[in-house]
Amino acid sequence: xxxxxxxxxxxxxxxxxxxxxxxxxxxxxxxxxxxxxxxxxxxxxxxxxxxxxxxxxxxxxxxxxxxxxxxxxxxxxxxxxxxxxxxxxxxxxxxxxxxxxxxxxxxxxxxxxxxxxxxxxxxxxxxxxxxxxxxxxxxxxxxxxxxxxxxxxxxxxxxxxxxxxxxxxxxxxxxxxxxxxxxxxxxxxxxxxxxxxxxxxxxxxxxxxxxxxxxxxxxxxxxxxxxxxxxxxxxxxxxxxxxxxxxxxxxxxxxxxxxxxxxxxxxxxxxxxxxxxxxxxxxxxxxxxxxxx
Amino acid sequence: xxxxxxxxxxxxxxxxxxxxxxxxxxxxxxxxxxxxxxxxxxxxxxxxxxxxxxxxxxxxxxxxxxxxxxxxxxxxxxxxxxxxxxxxxxxxxxxxxxxxxxxxxxxxxxxxxxxxxxxxxxxxxxxxxxxxxxxxxxxxxxxxxxxxxxxxxxxxxxxxxxxxxxxxxxxxxxxxxxxxxxxxxxxxxxxxxxxxxxxxxxxxxxxxxxxxxxxxxxxxxxxxxxxxxxxxxxxxxxxxxxxxxxxxxxxxxxxxxxxxxxxxxxxxxxxxxxxxxxxxxxxxxxxxxxxxx
Numbered sequence: 001x002x003x004x005x006x007x008x009x010x011x012x013x014x015x016x017x018x019x020x021x022x023x024x025x026x027x028x029x030x031x032x033x034x035x036x037x038x039x040x041x042x043x044x045x046x047x048x049x050x051x052x053x054x055x056x057x058x059x060x061x062x063x064x065x066x067x068x069x070x071x072x073x074x075x076x077x078x079x080x081x082x083x084x085x086x087x088x089x090x091x092x093x094x095x096x097x098x099x100x101x102x103x104x105x106x107x108x109x110x111x112x113x114x115x116x117x118x119x120x121x122x123x124x125x126x127x128x129x130x131x132x133x134x135x136x137x138x139x140x141x142x143x144x145x146x147x148x149x150x151x152x153x154x155x156x157x158x159x160x161x162x163x164x165x166x167x168x169x170x171x172x173x174x175x176x177x178x179x180x181x182x183x184x185x186x187x188x189x190x191x192x193x194x195x196x197x198x199x200x201x202x203x204x205x206x207x208x209x210x211x212x213x214x215x216x217x218x219x220x221x222x223x224x225x226x227x228x229x230x231x232x233x234x235x236x237x238x239x240x241x242x243x244x245x246x247x248x249x250x251x252x253x254x255x256x257x258x259x260x261x262x263x264x265x266x267x268x269x270x271x272x273x274x275x276x277x278x279x280x281x282x283x284x285x286x287x288x289x290x291x292x293x
Numbered sequence: 294x295x296x297x298x299x300x301x302x303x304x305x306x307x308x309x310x311x312x313x314x315x316x317x318x319x320x321x322x323x324x325x326x327x328x329x330x331x332x333x334x335x336x337x338x339x340x341x342x343x344x345x346x347x348x349x350x351x352x353x354x355x356x357x358x359x360x361x362x363x364x365x366x367x368x369x370x371x372x373x374x375x376x377x378x379x380x381x382x383x384x385x386x387x388x389x390x391x392x393x394x395x396x397x398x399x400x401x402x403x404x405x406x407x408x409x410x411x412x413x414x415x416x417x418x419x420x421x422x423x424x425x426x427x428x429x430x431x432x433x434x435x436x437x438x439x440x441x442x443x444x445x446x447x448x449x450x451x452x453x454x455x456x457x458x459x460x461x462x463x464x465x466x467x468x469x470x471x472x473x474x475x476x477x478x479x480x481x482x483x484x485x486x487x488x489x490x491x492x493x494x495x496x497x498x499x500x501x502x503x504x505x506x507x508x509x510x511x512x513x514x515x516x517x518x519x520x521x522x523x524x525x526x527x528x529x530x531x532x533x534x535x536x537x538x539x540x541x542x543x544x545x546x547x548x549x550x551x552x553x554x555x556x557x558x559x560x561x562x563x564x565x566x567x568x569x570x571x572x573x574x575x576x577x578x579x580x581x582x583x584x585x586x
Binding site: 071079107109113114115116145160161162163164166167170171173174175176202203204205206208209210212213214216217219220233236237239240 | 364372400402406407408409438453454455456457459460463464466467468469495496497498499501502503505506507509510512513526529530532533
């Protein structure tokens with residue numbers, strides 16, 4: 001490794017950034033998180049935003065992942081096409097200066113589709129490198145945009161994005177359903193009922209309006225609306241993700257409040273689900289890329 | 294008719310109201326439209342908002358339709374269950390006072406579904422009464438919430454709501470696709486390509502994210518994104534609406550900028566489409582109800 005004194009790893013997203021100081025052995029001995037996401041930093045402000053990270057965690061090299069490498073970020077790191085593994089990411093790092101590198105995202109074009117990811121690839125391949133995800137597997141990575149990722153020989157073979165999280169937030173904040181969706185979704189019976197509808201049917205845009213109609217007509221309880229609606233969206237998402245893939249077990253990676261909902265929906269579809277912590281996988285992945293520099 | 298001097302018809306929606314003075318023969322001889330929708334009027338303010346209509350159009354009886362009869366409106370007019378015709382609406386008017394009546398909405402419960410409409414029923418049954426829609430037909434009524442209505446023997450037999458318009462507006466105003474959806478959708482080749490995807494597949498929440506990915510990867514033109522996305526949503530909507538109904542011709546009623554998109558999508562699905570003007574149908578319907586009082 002080119003960086004014998006360790007380095008700082010940054011997961012720099014749209015609305016947040018998380019920075020970790022990794023010692024030469026790969027252990028984290030300092031970290032912080034703040035709201036300086038990519039959208040709150042102008043292109044000219046990135047050098048100062050990077051300097052601030054060093055003031056807080058030490059004068060070390062930086063390895064940056066996430067939307068910081070997008071066309072709204074610091075410097076664009078072009079997508080690496082599938083199939084893509086850790087070697088491919090390391091070979092296509094973009095270097096704004098001698099001691100800062102940006103990890104590229106991954107693209108997929110095929111099956112009459114096109115798709116992109118930026119940030120999830122480090123977590124995902126990190127979990128593979130750490131042995132938590134089999135080298136041939138199906139991974140579900142929920143978030144604002146859920147990713148279904150087919151891993152083959154330890155590389156990302158193909159993937160598909162479903163915008164479930166963003167749609168649920170739009171409905172919750174701005175739609176006619178807003179006043180019914182104030183509570184948090186729980187993996188309860190109303191959620192599973194929604195999941196079964198989402199798995200069976202393909203009428204999501206109609207079923208969503210019916211959430212309100214059912215409450216108005218006394219056919220459903222108001223307090224079940226958030227869980228049921230979340231179930232409809234996640235059930236439809238799981239139907240898309242499992243379609244054409246026979247995996248008996250799905251690895252579900254991300255924040256626990258989301259992975260437990262997806263795991264419940266995947267089990268409702270008759271498959272097994274293994275939940276994994278996304279943050280630890282990010283550290284495994286970024287360390288594995290650093291050793292390849 | 295109880296009102297020999299004519300009356301004022303009001304189509305009072307969530308964000309707008311349109312008022313028409315109808316003479317004893319049913320001809321409109323005065324009208325206005327303003328932004329005093331139901332959401333901008335508190336319950337106590339309705340008598341004054343009604344008085345203002347009379348100051349502008351004359352001291353006549355009022356027949357009110359739309360969200361003014363909802364639980365967010367003036368006084369709630371409970372839904373009339375399907376099958377529902379003009380006689381049923383007239384028999385269930387709600388009277389806030391002696392010279393004001395509110396038309397009820399219509400509900401449907403069946404096929405494991407529940408649905409409601411409020412406002413569209415007057416236009417729809419008005420078009421049937423005027424002979425513009427056959428007494429046995431399938432009607433598509435696009436708007437914020439598109440309604441697919443099965444008409445039998447001149448009554449609303451069943452219907453289904455798809456929240457296409459609201460979803461498109463949410464995506465356009467608040468989503469990651471917002472900067473791609475600034476232009477207006479046109480029934481062009483990009484629109485028809487989106488329609489074909491929406492008709493064929495059931496992966497809307499994945500296809501929507503792909504709109505951005507396709508542009509980022511150079512697989513689609515940025516200037517086609519709005520028409521293509523509108524086509525995806527309307528194609529999916531038409532798939533739901535035509536499912537299980539063999540009608541060879543669909544009556545499409547509403548604002549011309551929406552009916553032309555739906556008519557193009559319905560033709561892409563291999564059926565014929567007849568476009569109708571919603572405003573004229575509203576006047577036919579409200580006059581037909583008034584004659585039954």
